[in-house]
Amino acid sequence: MTRSKLTLTTAIAAVGLASSLAFTSTAQADYPEQDIRLVIPYGPGGATDIIFRLISQEAEQYLGESIVPVNMAGAGATIGSRNVLESDPDGYTLLGSHDTIALSKLAGTVDYSYDAFEPIALLTQTINIPTAHANHEVQSADEIAEYVRENPGQVRFSMIPSSTDHFFWAQFFQEAGIDMADVRLVGYPDTGEQVSALMAEEIDFAMFNLPSGGSFFEDGTFRPLGIAHPERLDSLSDVPTLRELGIEMDHSTSRGIFAPKGTPQEIQDTIADAYGQALENEEVRSRIENEFGSVVRFLAGDDYLEFLDENEAALSAAAENIDFQN
Structure with missing residues (x-):
């Protein structure tokens, strides 16, 4: 190949790459452009289902598109999580779940945990x-x-x-x-x-x-x-905390939003911002706290990653004392 042809080929490739990047950037900037599917790996009517539906209904007002809850129960909540794990990382399929992601891995039910997803945001904790x-x-x-x-x-x-x-x-x-x-x-x-x-x-x-x-x-x-x-x-209010009683532990069901691995950071941030704004609604907060006995705790980005690391470490320590065969 002559130098002129090589230069032309290189130039065409560069233009193609620039166009691709520009298209991707524009697509992310326009996100979302269609309904978002939120997979809830439990049946309808339970606390997890109701809480995610409540917050998502408010969050979709900040996204401009509907968030459509899809109940996908079964196999210890792993049918739903695996569906999201295998979905395209385009921001249009999300997972609403909790500690069961790590629990399933520790119990040997699946071979993946939190790090198989992009953690978007922690939303609530139901205190045990x-x-x-x-x-x-x-x-x-x-x-x-x-x-x-x-x-x-x-x-x-x-x-x-x-x-x-x-x-x-x-x-x-x-x-x-x-x-x-x-x-x-x-x-x-x-x-x-x-x-x-x-x-x-x-x-x-x-x-x-x-x-x-x-x-x-x-x-x-x-x-x-x-x-x-x-x-x-x-x-x-008359019931003391375990720590007040000399038992140094906290324990809750911590519900958050996850996306498929590889979902662009700009899309992750857009989703997190929408859910964060949703949780500022006083009526939503009141229902979460008074009807569902949970506390609002919003964490995103590195704060959520740190939380999940600590959560999984605590669960792993507890798992050492469990015989999952019995």
Whole structure:
């Protein structure tokens, strides 16, 4: 090839590259131009589904396009997460999920965790609460360890295998100085079954939160034993935090938005800004806090990445005490 032809070819390639970059930049600047699909890896009607729908309905006003929730339940929330994992990184498919992403990896259900996605923003945290039935002699969480020592092998804790409460109890036992060999973990398929079991006094303790246990706390059927959060909850202001009781742990269901790996940063920022503005709406915040027993906690960018790193490290430490085969 002559030098003149080589120069011409190089010039054409440069123009093509510049045009491609310009097109990509323009496409990102115009984002979004169509509806955005938000995959929720759970069935309709639960706290996760309702919270994401509530915030997304407000966020779409700042995007100028609809955010369409798509429930994709099954396989421990991994059908939905895998669908997003394999979607194009164009900003038109998002995942609304929580700690289950890391839990599934630690339990060996899937081979990916948070870092397989682009984390957009943390939105809310639902604070978890160790709970007893009203007739139980234990009055607060700091009495559980002594009760176990007095009744080794007889104290029954409910959990959904490999779910949030499974990890909650593993971490609680570690922080409270309880040997897992001295307790009985009783598995249930869902929260409803756990509620029924505690109500029937078939178990001693369960982990609930305000969406699942609030009405039972209010009518006295169940007793909240401590709040796994740095601050007390307004609706349970007389219940101390676990830290106040000498148990150094916080635990919550932390819900956030994720995008497929490779989604351009400009698109990530646009989505995060819309959700951040949505959470400034006082009516939205009030419903999140009063109806769903959750706290608004918006983190984006490096702050969210740091949060997820710390979250996964805590879950990994708890997982060392869990036999996922049983």
